[in-house]
Amino acid sequence: MNEQQPKTAPQKYSFEREPAKRVFAAELRETRIHFKDADDEKSPSYVLLPTGERCNRIFAVGTLTEKRKQGDQNLFYRARVVDPTGTFFVMAGSYQPEAMQQMARIEPPSFVAVVGKPSIYETPDGAFLVSVRCESITVVDKDARDHWVLDTAKATLDRLDLDGQTPDSARARAEYQADPAIFRRMVYDALAQMKI
Amino acid sequence: MDYSDTVERVSQKIVSRGHTVDKSRIEQKLKQLVEEFGVPSAEAERTVTNELFREFGITTEVATGAGDQKEINQFQNGEWVTTEGKVVALSSAPSPAIAQTGIFADKSGAIRFVTWSKANAPLMEKNKCYRLESAVVDEFRGVLNLKIHSGTVIKEIESLENIQPDYTPIDDLSPGVGSVKAKVIQEWDSTHERMLQSGLLGDKSGTIKFVIWRDGDVEKLTPGSVYSIFYALVDEYQGRLSLNLNTATVIPEDEDIEVTSGETSFSGAFVHMAPGSGLIKRCPVEGCNRVLSRQNYCPVHEIQPKFVYDLRIKGWLDDGRNARELLIQRENVEKLTGINLDQAQEIAENNPLGMDEVFLRMRDQVLGKYLSCRGREIEHRILVSECAFEAYDPAVLADLLNRAGGDE
Missing domain, CATH: 1.10.8 (Helicase, Ruva Protein; domain 3)
Structure with missing residues (x-):
């Protein structure tokens, strides 16, 4: 079976992998809430997307516009990946050696597909920064990018359509107090750019 | 009570x-x-x-009393019966306590029989017909069996007519003995030395795993061919049925039959390529086929310097809601990555990174791309029979624009 199967849970047939949510940069940037389901150190941590779904991992395709190597002993890469709505801040550090090596070989600008885990930082002056800890980053073509925009538009609309009917959706409505129309507009604008 | x-x-x-x-x-x-x-x-x-x-x-x-004379499909657990039928299969006894085991059939059905060693009963011959008086029907692992003990009277009789069994649709098989007409739709890597062949049989109604063990005289089946299989043992393990063909009479058929695909489709982004993908080495021992470690070590056959190269990709496909594990075998790996086995070998041999280089090149071809695939789901993993990169479909755009703009 697969290598990642936890040995302590033989009753489970297979390791359940957290799905990678499709989310536009403009929505991820607004994310503020993060939580865990259980106190257990190994239980997954989530962010709550403003459109109303928990998210442990994202999949995003966009343009790598900038990449910088930082740190001396703890080397890491900081990169910007741009989609039709905004920018993902992507990091790859020594805890993700594979992603770091992939990052090292990619030169901006290129279309890239990123799989990673979102995390939220609060800066000392009270601002929030949402970044994506990269698990993998690969070069893809424009077709893959366009495909992702449609995929993400659909996923975002599906989340909005849930309209408070799931616990996560209800919680997001209560916590963020955001007008769903804003995200609908975001989706529309992202799609509108594709027509050209 | x-x-x-x-x-x-x-x-x-x-x-x-x-x-x-x-x-x-x-x-x-x-x-x-x-x-x-x-x-x-x-x-x-x-x-x-x-x-x-x-x-x-x-x-x-x-x-013990002879019990009533009954046809096999009327047998009930715990009863004493007298019955007439034909020995349609004999198999090697799994234990010294058992003198003979096989399948006894009449026109109504078939049942596995067991003759205890201490019964001192005469051994029966295959394809001969017998009258069994005072045999006992009992249940072993949920399946009825006919037990021949010291009180059972065995008499050879003239041949019975009409004991050709009916085919059972695969989907309707239940543990015991069954006959099917089916097509070999897959041949699997052998997981056990004693196993001659395993794979998947299918007919219109469904599919079932089959196994042939080495200790019998049943020969390997040819993938893609249709067979009539009479009196196979239908075993149940962890809720799944499988057919053991060692007791069966297997007759190749010239016709082709319709087969259910039994496959699931799944589309999404390929988000992770697992270690063990790319160019791999397999154990050359016949029937083993296990993947060797980098040092050519097979968990069963130890060091195997004359390994056989193969290609595969293991990984996860993710549609944003669910992630599904995939196993893609050589033919599809070659199609997706554009690297065939010869080229992969050449890359591995002429590169300082060796087999890792093949992994990296394949990863760059597949990771982060949208794939759609079909295949059978086995133990929560999709064994991919067909897959392709998904093309961007602009027709979806108009629909989504309407959906996004529609509510304003």
């Missing part, structure tokens, strides 16, 4: 042989065995009957 039926049965057996017996005594003995000693009621019945027979000096042969 009510013993009156059992008491009646036991008492009948005694009375029919010209003795009288006190029914309350029978009941008391049964009750004691079942309630005090936790003996299963069928076993208690046998014990009490035997005890009384001894007491009345009735010999065991007559003792």
Whole structure:
């Protein structure tokens, strides 16, 4: 079976992998809430997307516009990946050696597909920064990018359509107090750019 | 618990042989065995009957009573039967306590039989017909069996007609013995030295795993061919059925039959390529085929320097809601990555990174791209039979624009 199967849970047939949510940069940037389901150190941590779904991992395709190597002993890469709505801040550090090596070989600008885990930082002056800890980053073509925009538009609309009917959706409505129309507009604008 | 039926049965057996017996005594003995000693009621019945027979000096042969003559599909657990049928298969005895085991069939059905060594019964021959008097039907792992013991009378009889069995649709098979007409739709890597072949059989109704063990005289099946398979053992393991063909009569058929695909489709982004993907080495020992470690070590056959190269990709496909594990085999790996086995070998041999280089090149081809694939789901992993990169579909755009703008 697969290598990642936890040995302590033989009753489970297979390791359940957290799905990678499709989310536009403009929505991820607004994310503020993060939580865990259980106190257990190994239980997954989530962010709550403003459109109303928990998210442990994202999949995003966009343009790598900038990449910088930082740190001396703890080397890491900081990169910007741009989609039709905004920018993902992507990091790859020594805890993700594979992603770091992939990052090292990619030169901006290129279309890239990123799989990673979102995390939220609060800066000392009270601002929030949402970044994506990269698990993998690969070069893809424009077709893959366009495909992702449609995929993400659909996923975002599906989340909005849930309209408070799931616990996560209800919680997001209560916590963020955001007008769903804003995200609908975001989706529309992202799609509108594709027509050209 | 009510013993009156059992008491009646036991008492009948005694009375029919010209003795009288006190029914309350029978009941008391049964009750004691079942309630005090936790003996299963069928076993208690046998014990009490035997005890009384001894007491009345009735010999065991007559003792047990022949039971009613019945056809196989009417057998019920725990009964004594007399039946006529044909030995359609013999298989090697799994234990010294068993003298002979095989399949006994009549026109109504087929059942596995077991002859105990201590029964000292004459061995039966394959394809001959017999009358069995006083055999016992019992249940082993949820499947009925016919037990031939020292009290069973075996008589060879003239050939019976019409015992060609009907085919059962695969989807309707139940544990026991079954006959199917099916097509070999997959041949799997052998996971055990003793295993000659395993794979998947299909007909219009469904699919089922089949196994042929080496110890019989059944030959390997040819993938893509259709066979009539009579009297295979239908085993159940963890809720899944499989066909053991070692007892079966397997006849190749010239025709082609319709087969259910039994496959699932899944589309999404390929988000992770797992270690063990790319160029791999397999154990060359026939029937093993296990993947070797980098040092050519097979968990069963140890160091194997004459390994066989193969290609595969293991990884996860993710549609944003669910992530599904994939196993993509050589043919599809070559199609997706554009790297065939020869090229992969060449890359590995002429590169300082060796096999890792193949992994990296394949990863760059596949990771982060949208794939759609079809395949059978086995143990929560999709064994991919067909897959392709998904093309961007602009038709979806108009629909989504309407959806996004529609509510304003």
